[in-house]
Amino acid sequence: MASFNRVIIDRAALAHNYRYLRAKAGDGVRFMAMVKSDAYGHSMIHAVDVLSAQGCDLFGVAEMNEAVALRDTGCGGDIFVFVGFDHAEVDYFYTHDLTPVVFSVEDLSAISKGNKKFNTTLDVYLKFDCGMGRLGFDPKQAGQVFETCESLAIKPAGIMSHFPCSDDRSSDHSRQASETFFRISGGDIQASHGNRMKASICNSGGILYHPYAHGDMVRSGISIYGYYPDGGAGQQPGENGLRPAMSLMTRVIQTKNVPAGAGISYGHTYITDRPVRLAVLPIGYSNGYFRTMSNKAEVLIGGRRAPVRGRICMNMCMVDITGMEGVEIGAEAVLMGSQGKETIDADQIGIWSDTISYEVLCSLGNNNRREFAP
Numbered sequence: 001m002a003s004f005n006r007v008i009i010d011r012a013a014l015a016h017n018y019r020y021l022r023a024k025a026g027d028g029v030r031f032m033a034m035v036k037s038d039a040y041g042h043s044m045i046h047a048v049d050v051l052s053a054q055g056c057d058l059f060g061v062a063e064m065n066e067a068v069a070l071r072d073t074g075c076g077g078d079i080f081v082f083v084g085f086d087h088a089e090v091d092y093f094y095t096h097d098l099t100p101v102v103f104s105v106e107d108l109s110a111i112s113k114g115n116k117k118f119n120t121t122l123d124v125y126l127k128f129d130c131g132m133g134r135l136g137f138d139p140k141q142a143g144q145v146f147e148t149c150e151s152l153a154i155k156p157a158g159i160m161s162h163f164p165c166s167d168d169r170s171s172d173h174s175r176q177a178s179e180t181f182f183r184i185s186g187g188d189i190q191a192s193h194g195n196r197m198k199a200s201i202c203n204s205g206g207i208l209y210h211p212y213a214h215g216d217m218v219r220s221g222i223s224i225y226g227y228y229p230d231g232g233a234g235q236q237p238g239e240n241g242l243r244p245a246m247s248l249m250t251r252v253i254q255t256k257n258v259p260a261g262a263g264i265s266y267g268h269t270y271i272t273d274r275p276v277r278l279a280v281l282p283i284g285y286s287n288g289y290f291r292t293m294s295n296k297a298e299v300l301i302g303g304r305r306a307p308v309r310g311r312i313c314m315n316m317c318m319v320d321i322t323g324m325e326g327v328e329i330g331a332e333a334v335l336m337g338s339q340g341k342e343t344i345d346a347d348q349i350g351i352w353s354d355t356i357s358y359e360v361l362c363s364l365g366n367n368n369r370r371e372f373a374p
């Protein structure tokens with residue numbers, strides 16, 4: 001059944017963003033679309049469908065269950081599992097032709113057993129922590145890691161790392177991290193190890209702001225979905241750049257006039273200072289519309305900005321439509337997207353809710369009914 005709340009995913013925008021980023025990555029660089037967390041709320045299956053049609057053949061997810069689900073839809077590209085795996089489930093790498101990103105000796109042992117069981121040699125990517133302080137082997141231990149691989153007859157097809165600050169173009173950190181990283185892939189260790197391994201460190205920020213670090217493969221998430229990792233500060237005026245792919249609308253379910261001095265919503269955190277006209281919208285924090293935006297956010301109604309008044313409830317919120325002629329029950333309200341000349345994007349919602357576009361997209365996309373525009 002339908003819902004008043006509709007997330008619309010613009011498939012043409014996803015395709016455009018892919019082509020834009022693919023060109024930025026440069027020739028000879030493989031391009032991975034990160035589709036974890038149901039493609040940042042955009043639907044993994046639909047995003048992969050659009051991107052595959054554009055020629056993308058490389059996808060990244062967090063967990064094994066996402067990878068298996070994706071393969072089971074018939075996806076023919078390479079699928080990488082980034083956030084480890086339960087060793088009891090190692091068989092899926094072989095049965096579903098998936099690629100592990102490995103960051104511990106225990107993982108390597110589990111894969112060594114899998115290789116024997118399936119009588120094959122899986123391509124494995126080794127993750128190094130070059131300053132993120134998250135997953136990965138210590139780059140100083142790279143030599144030992146490669147030796148362990150050799151002793152277990154494991155084939156490292158490539159190495160990976162992740163930038164912590166690539167959204168900051170002026171920070172020197174990315175250059176240092178990439179130097180540490182490419183020393184592993186380019187140095188003696190590599191030479192003593194036969195074939196040159198593929199190297200990949202760039203996320204969207206790396207692709208856009210640190211082209212010297214593209215290496216053999218780049219991995220884009222947020223920018224596929226139409227956002228700059230630094231919240232738009234990187235956008236050149238007039239550049240035909242990224243296009244946000246997700247929008248969210250709902251409908252007015254009641255309008256009412258309230259007098260001056262009336263308290264609105266739980267806790268009466270908003271008291272009217274004059275007579276106002278309110279619209280009630282059937283969307284709240286259970287739809288991913290963060291409660292921290294109470295008394296801060298705005299929505300678009302009749303092409304104008306209507307401020308949220310009082311606390312955002314679980315399934316509802318109230319907005320001020322004083323002076324907006326003709327706004328009646330059933331009127332469209334845009335929470336994210338454009339209406340008339342006005343636009344509200346995930347960066348703006350991130351400012352109101354003290355978070356980033358990434359979380360806004362996951363939260364709104366994964367908690368509402370989605371529709372897919374051609």
Ligand SMILES: *Cc1c(COP(=O)(O)O)cnc(C)c1O
Pocket residue numbers: 034082162202203204205219220221222223229
């Ligand atoms: C999510 C993720 C990315 C994509 O990052 P964006 O900033 O969204 O482009 C790249 N690499 C890894 C390991 C990730 O987890």
